[in-house]
Amino acid sequence: MAIKVGIPRALLYYEYYPMWRTFLEELKVEVVLSDKTTKPILNDGVRHCVDEACLPVKLFHGHVMNIKDKVDYLFVPRLKSVAKSEYICPKFCGLPEMVKYSMSDLPPIIDSEVNLRKSKSQLYQSFYRVGKLFSNNTYEIKKAYHNALKKQAEFINQVRQGKYPIEIIENQKIYANGKENLCIALIGHVYNIYDQYISMDILSKLCQQGIKVITPELLNEEMIEYKANCLPKKMFWSFGKRLMGSILHLLDMDNIDGIIYIMSFGCGIDAFVSDLCERKIRREKNLPFFLLTLDEHSGEAGVNTRLEAFIDMIRWRNRNESNISVHG
Numbered sequence: 001m002a003i004k005v006g007i008p009r010a011l012l013y014y015e016y017y018p019m020w021r022t023f024l025e026e027l028k029v030e031v032v033l034s035d036k037t038t039k040p041i042l043n044d045g046v047r048h049c050v051d052e053a054c055l056p057v058k059l060f061h062g063h064v065m066n067i068k069d070k071v072d073y074l075f076v077p078r079l080k081s082v083a084k085s086e087y088i089c090p091k092f093c094g095l096p097e098m099v100k101y102s103m104s105d106l107p108p109i110i111d112s113e114v115n116l117r118k119s120k121s122q123l124y125q126s127f128y129r130v131g132k133l134f135s136n137n138t139y140e141i142k143k144a145y146h147n148a149l150k151k152q153a154e155f156i157n158q159v160r161q162g163k164y165p166i167e168i169i170e171n172q173k174i175y176a177n178g179k180e181n182l183c184i185a186l187i188g189h190v191y192n193i194y195d196q197y198i199s200m201d202i203l204s205k206l207c208q209q210g211i212k213v214i215t216p217e218l219l220n221e222e223m224i225e226y227k228a229n230c231l232p233k234k235m236f237w238s239f240g241k242r243l244m245g246s247i248l249h250l251l252d253m254d255n256i257d258g259i260i261y262i263m264s265f266g267c268g269i270d271a272f273v274s275d276l277c278e279r280k281i282r283r284e285k286n287l288p289f290f291l292l293t294l295d296e297h298s299g300e301a302g303v304n305t306r307l308e309a310f311i312d313m314i315r316w317r318n319r320n321e322s323n324i325s326v327h328g
């Protein structure tokens, strides 16, 4: 019987799942995913995580609870840095410990460190440490690693061609109504945008209303990088840099009717970046901006009402161009 490794369907699952899955499956490991987010999963996460954590980290704990009894290992890599000279949020670095000390009866945790701050070559070491758990054959591990990178590159390529990550990872179509007459940018961390429960499926809601939705993943990465590097001071948080660079890139585009920023309550990076984005948008372009803060108490009815009001306001404004404030 194959060894089972559990991957929680949360946080950077929406970014790296194709690579992780390919690597493990190449080594004859069975990958077990937690279920899609539901209210009980979120409640479990809230119950088993420290109060101070942000919503996505609490949710991650809920997903761990959802699979911990079905697998031989849990995959919770310790992510320190995913790009040269940059860091990611410290919560990713301490995630294996947070999980370990918040829950009991856990299977062994695979917490191999990923630290690409100095060099990308560290990535192989990180995969190698994981591979050694399942194979003694270095050639086999190397092959699995290269195939995993190839799969991730294919995934990125498909996203660049206009597919949302969730459509590829979960093989689920986001339906548009085919009569797009507005273009709105949806900005936020992948786990806030693509987790349909947490985001209350804003992406589909917008698409179904004839709105073309652009997310950071669909934008040109080189342009994001270039724009982020135009900031007076280098932003060394990878996520913050991507979000800020995306906003600056969007401000150069002529077809954007409005920007929605989804942030998590309790996220230090979002608190800082969303404020910076709003100031830039106010200063440089007359674009409507909507900041949506999510926490475990967010109610769908309230979010729907605010979303509808925002879209109505943009449509009204486009029809009756006047002196109405872009901030409602």
Ligand code: SF4
Binding pocket: 054, 055, 056, 057, 089, 090, 091, 092, 189, 239, 264, 266, 267, 268, 269, 270
């Ligand atoms: S970047 Fe923000 S939302 Fe993401 S894990 Fe860190 S604190 Fe939480």
